[in-house]
Amino acid sequence: MKHSGYHSRFGGAFIPEILQTTFDELEIAYLTAKDDPTFWAEYMHLMGTYSCRPTPITFAENLTNHFGGAQIYIKREDLNHTGAHKANNVMGQGLLTKRMGKTRVIAETGAGQHGVATATMAAKFGFDCTIYMGAVDVERQRPNVFWMEQLGATVVPVTDGSGTLKDAINEAFRDWVTNMDNTHYALGTACGPYPFPDMVTWFQSVIGTEAREQIQTYAGRLPSRAYACVGGGSNAMGLFSGFMDDKEVELVGVEAGGRGPGMGEHAARLAYDDASVGVAQGYKTYFLQDKDGQMQETHSISAGLDYVGVSPILAHLHETKRVRFEAAEDKDVVAAMSLTIKKEGLIPALETSHAFAQAFKEAPEMDKDEVILINQSGRADKDIFTVADALKDPKWEEFIIAKAKEYSNA
Amino acid sequence: MLEQYIRDKRKEKDLLLMTHIVLGYPSYDHSMRMVESMVEAGVDLMELQIPFSEPMADGSVILRANAEALKSGATVEKSLEMAEKITAAFDIPFLFMTYYNILYRNGVTHFVDNMKRIGIQGSIIPDLPPEEAEEYLAAMAKNELCPIHIYTPNTSEERLKFLGEKSEGFVYVTARKGVTGKDTAFDQDIADYLGKCRKATDLPLALGFGVKSREDMEFIKGKADIAVVGSESIRVMEEQGVKAVGGFIKSLIL
Numbered sequence: 001m002k003h004s005g006y007h008s009r010f011g012g013a014f015i016p017e018i019l020q021t022t023f024d025e026l027e028i029a030y031l032t033a034k035d036d037p038t039f040w041a042e043y044m045h046l047m048g049t050y051s052c053r054p055t056p057i058t059f060a061e062n063l064t065n066h067f068g069g070a071q072i073y074i075k076r077e078d079l080n081h082t083g084a085h086k087a088n089n090v091m092g093q094g095l096l097t098k099r100m101g102k103t104r105v106i107a108e109t110g111a112g113q114h115g116v117a118t119a120t121m122a123a124k125f126g127f128d129c130t131i132y133m134g135a136v137d138v139e140r141q142r143p144n145v146f147w148m149e150q151l152g153a154t155v156v157p158v159t160d161g162s163g164t165l166k167d168a169i170n171e172a173f174r175d176w177v178t179n180m181d182n183t184h185y186a187l188g189t190a191c192g193p194y195p196f197p198d199m200v201t202w203f204q205s206v207i208g209t210e211a212r213e214q215i216q217t218y219a220g221r222l223p224s225r226a227y228a229c230v231g232g233g234s235n236a237m238g239l240f241s242g243f244m245d246d247k248e249v250e251l252v253g254v255e256a257g258g259r260g261p262g263m264g265e266h267a268a269r270l271a272y273d274d275a276s277v278g279v280a281q282g283y284k285t286y287f288l289q290d291k292d293g294q295m296q297e298t299h300s301i302s303a304g305l306d307y308v309g310v311s312p313i314l315a316h317l318h319e320t321k322r323v324r325f326e327a328a329e330d331k332d333v334v335a336a337m338s339l340t341i342k343k344e345g346l347i348p349a350l351e352t353s354h355a356f357a358q359a360f361k362e363a364p365e366m367d368k369d370e371v372i373l374i375n376q377s378g379r380a381d382k383d384i385f386t387v388a389d390a391l392k393d394p395k396w397e398e399f400i401i402a403k404a405k406e407y408s409n410a
Numbered sequence: 411m412l413e414q415y416i417r418d419k420r421k422e423k424d425l426l427l428m429t430h431i432v433l434g435y436p437s438y439d440h441s442m443r444m445v446e447s448m449v450e451a452g453v454d455l456m457e458l459q460i461p462f463s464e465p466m467a468d469g470s471v472i473l474r475a476n477a478e479a480l481k482s483g484a485t486v487e488k489s490l491e492m493a494e495k496i497t498a499a500f501d502i503p504f505l506f507m508t509y510y511n512i513l514y515r516n517g518v519t520h521f522v523d524n525m526k527r528i529g530i531q532g533s534i535i536p537d538l539p540p541e542e543a544e545e546y547l548a549a550m551a552k553n554e555l556c557p558i559h560i561y562t563p564n565t566s567e568e569r570l571k572f573l574g575e576k577s578e579g580f581v582y583v584t585a586r587k588g589v590t591g592k593d594t595a596f597d598q599d600i601a602d603y604l605g606k607c608r609k610a611t612d613l614p615l616a617l618g619f620g621v622k623s624r625e626d627m628e629f630i631k632g633k634a635d636i637a638v639v640g641s642e643s644i645r646v647m648e649e650q651g652v653k654a655v656g657g658f659i660k661s662l663i664l
Contacts, residue, residue: 012542014542015537017539017562017584018560018562018563018587020565166464174466174589177467177587177589178589179587279510279511280509281464281466282537292485293486293511293514294480
């Protein structure tokens with residue numbers, strides 16, 4: 001049989017029989033597009049005219065001086081339309097959806113970024129759109145739900161399981177097994193059954209390709225270390241793929257350390273020892289599961305990293321030691337975000353701030369002529385509710401209380 | 411062995427009935443009583459589902475049953491113990507239905523050896539296509555257990571043949587797209603599709619997904635060998651209690 005969807009022992013396609021044909025079609029569409037230079041040209045044109053590509057890299061001079069170690073450069077994926085690297089994947093899958101002649105897209109979303117990005121793509125391409133979102137997340141992320149609905153998407157709250165990202169993925173699959181004839185499932189990260197991990201990485205590789213060239217132009221050399229946060233792993237795979245063959249560049253993936261090690265306290269599949277290899281949601285990787293294979297609750301201050309599994313490609317790169325995995329705890333993440341906002345006027349998302357937190361731990365120990373590169377995968381200004389809570393800002397709380405009174409008196 | 415049992419039974423009956431329960435839902439005691447009332451009512455074979463936290467191919471009824479079972483403390487070990495008691499107490503074939511991670515975490519070969527030991531005759535693993543199933547299929551063959559694969563309305567003719575070759579005992583045919591527990595319109599399309607399935611394999615065919623009435627059973631008679639009632643009997647138990655399940659099953663049997 002055909003598929004080569006493995007990265008050493010990780011990956012595969014553990015899919016229900018009903019989706020075999022759909023995955024065959026998707027694989028063909030993906031491989032055909034990959035071999036077709038006009039597809040990539042169309043993609044780059046779209047990203048250049050709709051989503052601010054190429055995104056710049058920024059030299060963080062104040063942070064560099066503050067830590068007195070390595071020179072800190074930041075790849076600005078936050079400048080994408082809808083505020084995160086998610087657009088790279090979604091617009092690519094939108095073009096593929098069009099090529100496959102489908103008229104409807106569905107997606108899962110945790111914090112809402114991928115949902116907003118997918119709804120935006122659907123609006124632009126004229127697709128019907130349904131977004132599955134854990135009921136818990138719908139409660140926490142009303143502003144993103146608001147925008148998805150304004151963009152014309154139907155947002156379905158998922159109450160089953162833990163009511164979070166993994167349950168939204170299950171529900172999206174349940175929709176897909178019914179509606180595959182006209183529907184494409186735009187999976188949001190480099191996880192899931194083959195070809196999703198490879199395909200999402202391909203679209204995100206635009207980050208690393210640009211960054212490699214830019215850092216050589218501006219810093220005059222390759223970075224000693226490149227940092228990216230890791231939820232499912234798509235922004236990390238995007239950045240890392242640009243430097244994969246540069247053995248002198250150490251790649252550092254930063255997971256959600258939450259409240260520290262111990263099952264249920266974090267979402268670190270590779271940096272901590274709590275995860276084990278399993279098969280769920282259609283692929284084989286490290287999962288936070290019990291000995292029976294039941295998925296466990298995870299915790300992170302950032303909904304976007306709060307997920308039981310991790311990209312099979314990253315699980316592979318962890319085993320080959322090409323990527324070093326670390327975990328940043330909630331408290332260090334909030335501190336790193338605040339510092340970046342104050343020193344640089346940049347507002348990294350909570351997810352992204354994990355990468356900053358780890359880089360800040362390591363930069364002071366490094367030589368001044370060394371260069372490090374951090375992927376700012378998203379911006380936080382649109383997540384004002386979550387960030388204000390994380391920063392425990394009393395004035396914001398007063399404002400919300402007053403605003404609520406205004407509504408209840410109306 | 412399973413195939414022969416089905417063929418022998420078919421000499422007595424036009425259509426066999428297979429039912430489905432989730433082990434440990436709402437408790438293991440309930441599971442035992444459900445099996446008892448189903449067997450007494452005349453069910454010919456049964457699927458015992460070992461609960462999993464991510465039952466991707468199941469609809470809301472069975473999905474919630476999985477979650478509730480786990481919440482009330484169901485484990486793989488307890489499910490195997492219960493299954494062993496069930497196979498010892500009742501004289502019909504029992505199959506496991508579960509998701510691959512349950513086998514994988516247990517050690518696939520170890521799990522299959524255990525199936526044999528406790529008297530389970532085969533299994534349906536909906537997220538394990540034959541392409542990913544080398545170890546599983548080898549262990550099943552070694553133990554002479556039946557791996558049962560699934561036909562769906564959009565499976566190509568070539569793949570119907572391939573899946574038939576990889577199956578033993580019978581093939582499970584889903585009457586429509588989608589997940590378990592939703593309505594199915596039993597119409598000419600399904601009859602045509604069953605005809606295609608029949609051509610692709612010599613194994614008996616079991617038709618499931620949305621089967622819930624005597625009328626559905628009448629439709630299936632002559633087109634498949636076994637009708638599968640899954641979500642509906644769980645729904646009956648939830649709404650009317652275990653005692654009502656026997657009556658519901660009897661009302662289905664032709």
